[in-house]
Amino acid sequence: MMMKYELGHIPIEEIAWGQKTSVEGTLLQINREKLLEKTRGDDSRITSVRADIAKPGESVRIIPVKDVIEPRVKIDGKGGVFPGLISGVDTVGEGRTHVLKGCAVVTAGQIVGFQEGIIDMSGPGARYSTFSKLLNIVVCIDVKNGIAHHEHEEAIRLAGLRAAAYLGEVGRSATPAHLERFEMRPPFRSKGDDLPGIVYLYMLLSQGLLHDSYLYGQDMKNLLPTLIMPTEVMDGAIVSGNCVSACDKNTTYHHQNNPVIRELLNRDGIDLHFLGTVVTNCNVTLKDKTRSARYAVKLVHMLGADGAVITKEGFGNPDADTMMYCARLEEKGIRTVIISDEFAGVDGASQSLADTTPQADAVVSTGNANEPIALPHMDKVIGDIRVIEKMAGGQAGSLSQKGITVELQTIMGATNELGFEFLTARDE
Amino acid sequence: MRAVLYLNQFFGQIGAEDKADLEPLVKNGSVGPGNLFRELFGAQVEIAATVICGDNYFAEHIDEATEKVLSMIADYAPDLVLAGPAFNAGRYGMACGAVCEAVAKHQGIPAVTGMFPENPGVESFRKTVYIVKTKATTVGMREAAEKMCRLVLKLARKEPVGLPEEEGYLPRGLRRNYFAAENGASRAITMLLRKMKGETFTTEYPMPVFDRVAPLPPVERMSKATLALVTSGGIVPKGNPDRIESSSATRYGKYDISALQRLSPEFYETAHGGYDPTYANEDPNRVMPLDAARDMEREGKIGRLHPYYYATVGNGTSVARAGQFAGEIAKDLIISDVRAVIITST
Incomplete structure (x- = not known):
């Protein structure tokens, strides 16, 4: 049976505070008080919420950023956006969803881990992040003193989702400028199809406290690898709870707009056959890694894959998972490509990955996250610039008269391992 | 000019x-x-x-x-x-x-x-x-x-x-960032399709090739064999007589321990610049376990301990240099009929 999904794009080109939260043409107006109220919800852990607007080209730096979320609303079909967290647990991915394109909710505020990041709205840092090109609604959320880290993380995560859902709601009555249509076939191949069959192996970081991802609200580290429809991902079935390095954490926005899923859907039936997506985790123990790797590889094999795209999140420890998936798939005759960033040192002279396998002969590099970059001061800082010296990729002395000198690691999404950006690295 | x-x-x-x-x-x-x-x-x-x-x-x-x-x-x-x-x-x-x-x-x-x-x-x-x-x-x-x-x-x-x-120069193995014409996802799928079709493709990060050594079968009669100690943890006689570098070492030392039961912090220290030296300097046996080796010798678990140990610093030391040291040390050990070696790292 064919399942249908439509994604209606409502382009947002201007954003302003106003009386009423609404979309008129391409202008998104937001009632600030209402946004603050909705963001806070009834979470007693939250002590204050502030909201700011940051536009591309402005001399604005947002720091520290935790997550970025795209406002969407479910118009038709079962369930709601971010199921299992702020909506029920109905399976999403069918019917129709509207998206406010060109804007995003950015969560910031007191630092949770030390791995939140920077978004610069102009200057040299802006080139490295998609988020610098969006109209951002920044919600700075502070929580009660002495609250546990994981409670802090959860409070901010859910508040961000509520803010995005609140803004997304204005898209309900808007007429999309264009409508994308997707038809989901059962994943098994029909006979006589001679296009190469590709499965997407979607690794989600799940290393515990502050390094977790959620599927329908379920903590990924307690799940066996499973199957997911591309359109479920578009409805926010995967949410980031990650405080790993800013450069290569997959924010909720990245998941909603997963570029590998996009590309495979675009090319499905043209030069490949998109057989399905397997979501899997990256846990810390060898036993957990091995169990997930074997199980996920089995699923990829069951789908009849000739090839697989493996995407990653984080670095170091997850390199081991990545190589396990790659080697096992290749042993089964399933050809692989890996998308990974590199940690080759500030001079680029070190080995980039913590683990390797000879089978990993096709790797797409999304850049060396250690490469230093000098960022000038901005006229306005949303958040607190002093945390830069604590961030992964910053260090004591990062902050100077001239600006900040940091590793690319600190820039949100700069070396995203879903292949979101254009950055790469080569041998010189 | x-x-x-x-x-x-x-x-x-x-x-x-x-x-x-x-x-x-x-x-x-x-x-x-x-x-x-x-x-x-x-x-x-x-x-x-x-x-x-x-x-x-x-x-x-x-x-x-x-x-x-x-x-x-x-x-x-x-x-x-x-x-x-x-x-x-x-x-x-x-x-x-x-x-x-x-x-x-x-x-x-x-x-x-x-x-x-x-x-x-x-x-x-x-x-x-x-x-x-x-x-x-x-x-x-x-x-x-x-x-x-x-x-x-x-x-x-x-x-x-x-x-x-x-x-026309040989790549220096330095990784440098640049912006590609397509995003990573698109490049990945193009690369995968080429690979699946058996066409040529260029990986953007060639895996480093490690020189893997297949382990030998276990030593049969350890109680009769000579054991030697080798370390990349930088334990050297105090003052570092061979001036082994604290990182990117270009040399190693060979030191006589025939008369010693353990390494005293008074006379031994580490030259390694890549770890906190406090505990190694407090008790050099923590890195170069002469005390434990002597115990084993006394208990008859090993035949005898080789009268010398070898030390270098493994901190950023190139594989080429390390290979050269290993070749030379191995020759020396073979001449002395050493049958087993414990290599400690840090």
């Missing part, structure tokens, strides 16, 4: 292998390949001098030779230095690499050499020296000289240096 050229005894027209022990000497103006360089540079660069050294002399006295050559070069205060090309001559390649590295490091001026990719000098110096890719033999002299001249001029004029394939 002024250049100095470095050549071996053969290209320096002193003689063949019989002159390989020649100590460094300097001649004014250009010699041998220098004439070709002079022609290619034209009026832009004057070749002030040529420093010549025998391959064996250089190989056997690396530090001394480098120092002498460096000081001869400095006398001419050049703007740039060329060495070789060494083609596939191993000792010559090592010398050219060492000279260029030292010139760039100590004199802050550009130095370029040329080698065949399999020359061992490439592995040792590619990260620190611009090495133009040459053919294996002098057949490739003109081509190599042209590339070397072009590259060294760019460096001397501080012009941007292009990619390895554009400029």
